[in-house]
Amino acid sequence: MDHHGRREAIARALWRVVEQRGITQLTMRVVAQEAGMSLGQLQHYFASRTAMLSFAMDLASEQTSARVHQRLEELGDRPHPRDVLRLTLAEMLPLHSDARATSRMSAAYVLEALHDEAVHEQARRGLIQGRALVERLVHQAIDDGYIDSGRDPATETNLLLALTGLTPLIELDVIEPQDAIAAIDVHLDRLFRST
Amino acid sequence: MDHHGRREAIARALWRVVEQRGITQLTMRVVAQEAGMSLGQLQHYFASRTAMLSFAMDLASEQTSARVHQRLEELGDRPHPRDVLRLTLAEMLPLHSDARATSRMSAAYVLEALHDEAVHEQARRGLIQGRALVERLVHQAIDDGYIDSGRDPATETNLLLALTGLTPLIELDVIEPQDAIAAIDVHLDRLFRST
Incomplete structure (x- = not known):
């Protein structure tokens, strides 16, 4: 090796x-x-522990991206932006073994970031990049007429990312995986139906 | 003492x-x-460390409830359910010093729960109780005609609790407190405006 x-x-x-x-x-x-x-x-x-943790977090982000890309390819050449967002959000939740590993890694990393300046900077940059990716999708969907142009892309992006807040409910067995997917679907329906 | x-x-x-x-x-x-x-x-x-952590988490939950109750009283005798939800959700986010302490406590507690059965049970019970409280509010708001009766109370409750997913964005300075409040307001507008 x-x-x-x-x-x-x-x-x-x-x-x-x-x-x-x-x-x-x-x-x-x-x-x-x-x-x-x-x-x-x-x-x-x-x-150092921090160097090791940073590398492991970067690898976890790459793995999540790779999973999303692979599943996006299955959607064909020009996937509907609703399907792209649905798939991206679902992969951020601990709904299967690989996603659970990266989700727990990411939660641990945020907690660690609160008390370590270098980790904070790296975690912040990562989250800003991920957020920008989702915001571009929302912008494009507005431009393409899939989402009402009256919607504020920044706020819609924050609301989409907030859906990762379903994580503790899933991890503590308060709701079932299908409940989480149902919530995502209702949110996306509301975002896209307004056109 | x-x-x-x-x-x-x-x-x-x-x-x-x-x-x-x-x-x-x-x-x-x-x-x-x-x-x-x-x-x-x-x-x-x-x-034990676990006994100490459990007690500290219970106290954090009580403190959050007390803060919410105190602020609810300022809303007068029959507050609008939208205001009740807005205030409850805002107190769950790390938007001021006390709320930040209980929010970090709660995030740490969920992570700890993943690897300790006793903590898992206690954290699960706490989250189920909190969730039931929000679901009762949603039910009541539907019964009182504030929220469209076509809405599914369970899913709406999960979506409301998911808004705590704004926490990492706030903690890592990716969005400002007012962006989080704006997102909550847009979500609540959409939940309540359908009547």
């Missing part, structure tokens, strides 16, 4: 620790153990 | 640790230090 491959393997070990044991258990020692190497070997790839 | 008073003082020390240093720093030793007592003294009030 090359240097980059080894770093990815460590990031995946970190995800497993976060998903199965929680962020409070996340130390370099525990990740080294999970990755099947010594602490010294791990430190050869990552100088 | 009596036994209960001392437990509350410890819970507040725990909040400060969670708010200022994060859940990863939350050990009984750190909380004892923050509360100005020895670890042995702390253990006289709480047998």
Whole structure:
């Protein structure tokens, strides 16, 4: 395995620790153990816990994007913007094993960001990029006449991203996955039906 | 200070640790230090980290309820259900210092719940109770003709609670507090205007 491959393997070990044991258990020692190497070997790839966490978060974002892109291709050449948003939002919720891992990773990362300036900056940049992507979709859908032009793209984008707030309800078994999807559908119906 | 008073003082020390240093720093030793007592003294009030965390979370929920009730009284005798929901949702977001403390406490608690069965049960019960409260409000507003009777109360309740998903956007300075309030207002307008 090359240097980059080894770093990815460590990031995946970190995800497993976060998903199965929680962020409070996340130390370099525990990740080294999970990755099947010594602490010294791990430190050869990552100088600090923060560096390791940042890399693992970037990889989680890439994985989520890759999942969304793959599923978008299944929608054909010119997918309806409602379907694009539905699929993107669904992949941000912990509705299957891979999405659960990245969702927990992301929740842990936000909490960590509140007390670490470097993490805060990286998390902020990531969220701004993700938000800009959704806002472009909303803008385009307005331009193409799918969404009423009276809607404010910034507010609609914030409301779409807020749907990730269904996460605690799903994680604590308060609602079922299909309830979350139903809520997303009702929200999207309301956003798109106004045309 | 009596036994209960001392437990509350410890819970507040725990909040400060969670708010200022994060859940990863939350050990009984750190909380004892923050509360100005020895670890042995702390253990006289709480047998375990989980017991301490549960009590602190219950107190945070009570504090949030108290804040909401106090502000509801300012709305007068028969407040409009839209105002009740607006106020309740706003108090769940980290928009001022007290709300930020309880919001961070609650996020940390959900993460902890994923890896501790006792915490999971308590967090689940708390979320079910909170959800039932909002659903009763929605039901009543439908019965009183404020919300269209064609709306599904369960889905509308899930969508209202999902608005707490604005939290990471606020915490990471991606949107301003007034953007969050604007999003809540647009959502509530859409929920109530259909009558």
